[in-house]
Amino acid sequence: MAYSEKVIDHYQNPKNVGTLDKSAKNVGTGLVGAPECGDVMRLQIQVDDAGMITDAKFKTFGCGSAIASSSLATEWLKGKSVDEALKIDNMDIVEELNLPPVKIHCSVLAEDAIKSAINDYRVKNGLEEIKFEESVVH
């Protein structure tokens, strides 16, 4: 299968690979997927007092599209407020990266990782966990 240029670019030059201190109170960590499924994504956000995401990092075990999806997600997260970040939809990622149908689940994983990171941040800061609909694409 041929990958889109944008996927290749993110794969070759991934943005924001790395690790934030997951014990820090202003860091939210989302770890989604499973090794058995061939994809594990860890996405982290760092939030300032005003609720703005000042930094985002990822590490991903998975195919090129999963790596590209998480790389793109971190780019989009930086500079957004947590509330804005909640609005990132996996189909935006699909569109931006030109993912073919068999790769949609890679983008779903990225969306799940964002939400899971936000929830981790919320819980750490005494906020209520947001319930999301189960994504069914997996």
Added chain:
Amino acid sequence: MLKLPIYLDNNATTPMDPRVLEAMTPFFLEHYGNAASRNHPFGWEAEEAVDYAREQVAKLIGADPKEIIFTSGATEGDNLGIKGIYEMYASKGNHIITATTEHKAVLDTCKHIEKSGGEVTYLQVQPDGLIDLKELEAAIKPTTILIAIMYANNEIGVVMPIKEISAIARKHGVLLFTDGTQAVGKIPVDVNKDGIDLMAFTAHKMYGPKGVGALYVRRKNPRVKVTAQMDGGGHERGMRSGTLNVPGIVGFGKACEICMLDMEEDTKRISKMRDHLETELLKLEEAYVNGSREHRLPHVANISFKHVEGEGLLMGFNKNIALSSGSACTSASLEPSYVLKALGLGDDLAHSSLRFGLGRFTTDEQIEYTIKAISETVLKLREMSPLWEMYKEGIDLSTIEWAAH
């Protein structure tokens, strides 16, 4: 100068040897007769060429030319061999024994037989990919008519103990079918020394053309017969109707002849490159060979690079190196290779594997390039892998509760 891309997927198919193409060419434009045309020189030439090819093919596997049935490839040979026996020997029994790591052409044929009332036992393999002979013998019952075990596996290259298997089959009066696709032409295969009753193989895995293969069917001790799966003009002694693919068959014959002549030399050269590739790649941390290294084809290596995913890994170099991965995260199913899983590999290791299939035209230079490209990509992806980070921190990944999928 190194020419890219490099082809290391010779288990999927091999390039044709130019000598094979040369032998085939006249049979498209000049000698285009139908081998079944008895009344004119075009037919006679074609028949003569087919007869000669039949001898070349038979010789490679130590068979009599009359025991070679030309087919369209190994898939057809697997179908004809297994279904053909099931139908022909219906009065003797309906039980077949095979293994879980067989090619789909065998497994799906067996499933078809189960649907039509047959009984199939699927033997598990041991962690090295070989079947347990005691288990095989224990699975035989009075209704068993056939054992279908491949000679060598297409994903991990392990070579089954065919002589021992045939001895067990003989002892119990059961026939032995083997899918010889990956072994014939690469390692010595002799139907008599090995005690094989039926064997499917194909030209395009041994530097011949695609779309042509053969089913070996034993004619003496015992005389074996299969029920035809295709009705028609009664070609190939009634076992396989259809106008013979003369150019393909000529190429197949030539490919067999070359394999026979060059096998020793090829094996020496190729296994040296394979061993070098393997040694160098195993210098990476947490890299493992899948399947028996002792009982293995000389040109195959299947290696898992833990904590990197196969498809992501391939993407790092697949513009330049043609390889395949045991990870199947691409397709509708997220299941990794059933062969690797059958070895007892966790899904994570199965998802992390690459299959190297070297061949006659592989060069040292290509191997050096490959070692470098793969090592670099593995290291780069591990830097990006959360699993690698956890592993390095000493976290036992099996203790983590992964999100349900």
